[in-house]
Amino acid sequence: MTAPTTPPGTPVPAAAASPLSVDLCGRTALVTGAAGGIGRACTLRLAAAGAKVRAVDRDAEGLAALAADSEGLAGAVEPYLLDLTDLDAAEAAAAGTDILVNNAGLQLVRPIEDFPPDVFHTVLTVMLEAPFRLIRGALPHMYAQGWGRVVNISSVHGLRASAYKSAYVAAKHGLEGLSKTAALEGAAHGVTSVCVNPGYVRTPLVEKQIADQAAAHDLPEDRVLTEVLLKDSAIKRLVEPEEVAEAALYLCSPQASFITGTSLTLDGGWTAH
Numbered sequence: 263m264t265a266p267t268t269p270p271g272t273p274v275p276a277a278a279a280s281p282l283s284v285d286l287c288g289r290t291a292l293v294t295g296a297a298g299g300i301g302r303a304c305t306l307r308l309a310a311a312g313a314k315v316r317a318v319d320r321d322a323e324g325l326a327a328l329a330a331d332s333e334g335l336a337g338a339v340e341p342y343l344l345d346l347t348d349l350d351a352a353e354a355a356a357a358g359t360d361i362l363v364n365n366a367g368l369q370l371v372r373p374i375e376d377f378p379p380d381v382f383h384t385v386l387t388v389m390l391e392a393p394f395r396l397i398r399g400a401l402p403h404m405y406a407q408g409w410g411r412v413v414n415i416s417s418v419h420g421l422r423a424s425a426y427k428s429a430y431v432a433a434k435h436g437l438e439g440l441s442k443t444a445a446l447e448g449a450a451h452g453v454t455s456v457c458v459n460p461g462y463v464r465t466p467l468v469e470k471q472i473a474d475q476a477a478a479h480d481l482p483e484d485r486v487l488t489e490v491l492l493k494d495s496a497i498k499r500l501v502e503p504e505e506v507a508e509a510a511l512y513l514c515s516p517q518a519s520f521i522t523g524t525s526l527t528l529d530g531g532w533t534a535h
């Protein structure tokens with residue numbers, strides 16, 4: 263019998279599968295980068311499970327759209343306009359949260375010798391130093407109640423490098439170390455810390471990359487996916503933001519209470535190489 267195959271590039275809608283049943287009523291969560299692809303999906307999923315979610319982003323329009331789309335969910339979504347380069351404000355925003363999802367990120371693809379030092383600094387600030395400050399702000403409440411979940415949206419690039427992504431790869435590798443350290447310190451207090459490591463996710467950022475690459479290489483878009491972006495992925499499709507959100511939700515469930523200090527890959531086998 264042959265296994266069923268997914269044609270290259272075919273989206274697998276998470277909504278078609280049975281969603282996890284996790285009850286987060288009474289929990290509070292903070293998600294950074296909530297106005298964008300993965301952060302938005304995580305916010306809506308945690309709110310649908312009953313959590314009251316503080317949705318942090320610097321994009322006011324995106325937050326307003328998120329708030330509108332969250333109406334009617336079991337948990338309320340609180341839009342929270344903040345630029346995470348304001349590290350003191352980031353730490354203060356995390357006080358009192360039960361679940362912290364460090365997700366906000368940005369990317370610049372450029373050889374090291376051309377990489378602007380100020381952009382390197384910003385990437386490290388938003389993607390490594392802000393998570394440190396947010397964890398620092400969240401831990402006192404988590405420790406006091408003996409329960410907390412830190413979910414760090416890392417990447418395959420937390421485990422593998424790619425050329426021209428020095429700041430991103432450095433920040434994600436740093437996030438992996440921060441997450442493991444938080445796991446060791448938090449264990450005695452009921453706090454877990456885990457990285458989630460997607461391959462390429464179907465977000466506006468990546469879809470634009472596909473169109474650009476198709477034009478640049480004079481290839482149809484499905485061939486850009488398989489021959490460029492998904493070259494190292496054994497499963498030749500993008501991950502959906504909702505699949506990443508489902509993994510984040512699972513990490514907040516009672517069934518995941520022994521999972522800490524590790525990295526959960528959703529990379530279609532990329533890191534099996």
Ligand SMILES: NC(=O)c1ccc[n+]([C@@H]2O[C@H](COP(=O)([O-])OP(=O)(O)OC[C@H]3O[C@@H](n4cnc5c(N)ncnc54)[C@H](O)[C@@H]3O)[C@@H](O)[C@H]2O)c1
Nearest residue numbers: 295297298299300319320345346365366367417462463465
């Ligand atoms: N898209 C992918 O293929 C992919 C793959 C692996 C990992 N990731 C990681 O997932 C996370 C989310 O990625 P995405 O694809 O959803 O990106 P996205 O660009 O769609 O969303 C990122 C969000 O972060 C916000 N943000 C950026 N800088 C900020 C700042 N200084 N202050 C406040 N908010 C800020 C943006 O406004 C945006 O809403 C990132 O950490 C990224 O590294 C993405």
